[in-house]
Amino acid sequence: MNHSPIQIIGAGRGGTSLLASLLDAHPQCEVMYERLSLAFLMGRDNRDIETGLSLEERTRSRVTRFVTAFENEARRHPDMVWGHKSTTEQIRGLTEKPPEDLGAADFDPIEYLVGRLSGFRTLFILRDGRTCIPSKIQRTGQPLDLAISRWKFCVEYLKRLRESDTHLHVVKMEDLVRNPIPSVKEICAFVGLPFVDSMLDGTANKKMLPEYRHGRFDPDTVRLPETSPEWVSRIEPELAYCGYLDAD
Numbered sequence: 001m002n003h004s005p006i007q008i009i010g011a012g013r014g015g016t017s018l019l020a021s022l023l024d025a026h027p028q029c030e031v032m033y034e035r036l037s038l039a040f041l042m043g044r045d046n047r048d049i050e051t052g053l054s055l056e057e058r059t060r061s062r063v064t065r066f067v068t069a070f071e072n073e074a075r076r077h078p079d080m081v082w083g084h085k086s087t088t089e090q091i092r093g094l095t096e097k098p099p100e101d102l103g104a105a106d107f108d109p110i111e112y113l114v115g116r117l118s119g120f121r122t123l124f125i126l127r128d129g130r131t132c133i134p135s136k137i138q139r140t141g142q143p144l145d146l147a148i149s150r151w152k153f154c155v156e157y158l159k160r161l162r163e164s165d166t167h168l169h170v171v172k173m174e175d176l177v178r179n180p181i182p183s184v185k186e187i188c189a190f191v192g193l194p195f196v197d198s199m200l201d202g203t204a205n206k207k208m209l210p211e212y213r214h215g216r217f218d219p220d221t222v223r224l225p226e227t228s229p230e231w232v233s234r235i236e237p238e239l240a241y242c243g244y245l246d247a248d
Contacts, residue, residue, distance in 0.1 A: 005074035006191055007117065008085035010125035011154035013135040015173035017208050019125045020085040022184060025202035026193055029081045032073060033207055037086035040066035041113075042093040055097050059109040062094060063116050070120070081191055083123075088154040110160055118166045123187065124158055127173040128244045129235045131222050148234055155238040177217045 008023070008031065010016040017033070024031040039045040040062050050058050074082045094109040129151045136147040161168050169190040176183045180200060188195045204215040232239075239245050 003078065003081055003192075005070065005120055006081065006083040007120050007122045008083055008125070009088065009091070009122060009157070010173075011127060011132055011136075011151055012087040012089045013139055014087075014127040014132050014151075014154065015125040015176065016085050016087055017212050018173070018176065018203065019123060019171065019187075020083070021205035021208050022199045022202035023081075023083060023123075023187070023191065024205055024207060025199045026081075026188075026196060027198065028193055029083065029191070030077050031083045031085060031207070033085055034087065034090065036066055036069045036073070036084055037090040040069060041086065042090050050098070053098065055109065056107040058098060059094050059107070059112055063113050067116055081193060088157050089150055091157060092150070092153050110157065114157075114160050114164045114166065118164050121167045121190070122161060122169070123190065124161060124168060124170045125173055125176070126154075126158065126170055126242055128222065128224070128242075129155075129239060130224055130228065130232055130244075133231075133235075135221075144231060148231065152235060152238055155241060159241070174222045177222055178219050180217050 006023075008016055008020050010019070020031045020033060023029045043050065043058075043062055045065075050061070053061065070084060073084070076082075091110070091113065094113060129148075133144070133147045133151050136142055136150065137144060142150075158170070169187065171183055171187060181195075184199055185195045188199075200217075203217060204213045206213075236245070
């Protein structure tokens with residue numbers, strides 16, 4: 001069995017918890033939920049050493065610490081497939097320039113991150129912006145403009161992964177909740193694990209927040225509204241890129 005670690009990535013409210021929980025329910029897999037991305041990519045454990053750093057210096061420090069922690073955790077599970085799930089909101093934290101930024105204007109934090117992580121297998125879960133964005137607003141109360149920009153960044157990050165050498169598998173949340181067994185089998189083939197029925201019980205995984213545990217796959221979460229809201233025109237290029245408009 002291939003024990004190389006995996007990244008699980010997607011937008012907040014985009015299905016990352018569900019995907020991580022299905023994998024974590026496999027007896028040969030262990031998934032960590034966001035701990036490293038919050039600590040290092042978002043900088044929660046770094047702020048005491050970042051004063052005066054440029055955007056480039058800060059990015060290199062954060063990403064290096066993230067990769068080191070990722071590799072160390074994977075080595076602690078030599079007989080299992082180990083994975084870590086992050087949201088693209090946490091990744092986007094790298095792009096926020098510090099007030100004292102002295103770095104070169106042409107440094108791209110996301111390009112640097114993708115390059116450093118390209119050696120790890122990546123599972124990316126995608127959710128239609130027409131359901132993901134309202135879910136973000138309902139869950140966190142964030143303004144519409146912010147929810148839109150965060151979802152658009154998720155699609156931009158997916159583009160970057162596809163343009164890189166990353167070993168990538170993309171699953172749509174819609175496929176996962178409407179017809180889970182074929183989707184989960186494809187995920188298992190990518191990860192290098194045999195499919196086991198117990199993975200389907202991951203919908204009630206206790207690592208998820210209580211409000212995320214449904215004990216079942218819920219197709220209602222991805223049902224489109226009968227009439228598209230006016231803001232949909234702002235995300236039409238991204239919807240088209242992801243193939244969602246073709247499916248209407």
